[in-house]
Amino acid sequence: MEIDLPFGVQEWAPIEDDPNRYKQWVSLTQPCLVSKRTMSDPHHVTSRGAGGGERDNIVPLQRVFHSELHNIGRDSFAIKYGLDLRREAIRITNEYDEGHI
Numbered sequence: 001m002e003i004d005l006p007f008g009v010q011e012w013a014p015i016e017d018d019p020n021r022y023k024q025w026v027s028l029t030q031p032c033l034v035s036k037r038t039m040s041d042p043h044h045v046t047s048r049g050a051g052g053g054e055r056d057n058i059v060p061l062q063r064v065f066h067s068e069l070h071n072i073g074r075d076s077f078a079i080k081y082g083l084d085l086r087r088e089a090i091r092i093t094n095e096y097d098e099g100h101i
């Protein structure tokens, strides 16, 4: 059965149905792990080339920090900023699930 939503109302789909929607949600709503600002450029903890998807696998970083991560390497980046990127990715997916079930 299809439900008509009023124009402009977003219906959240499960992550598996629309990975881009989850990535957009992270980018728009989740603060950068370093600067705490939104409008981030999400980073894949396990790269897509290595088989990483979106769920439990992306973290919000502003572009400048995202670039730094790739320049210095994820281990150095994690130590420099005291971050556990995998744990943050899982925490964010849990927040999404709580808000969109």
Ligand SMILES: [Zn+2]
Pocket (backbone or CB within 6 Å): 042, 043, 044, 066, 070
């Ligand atoms: Zn990245």
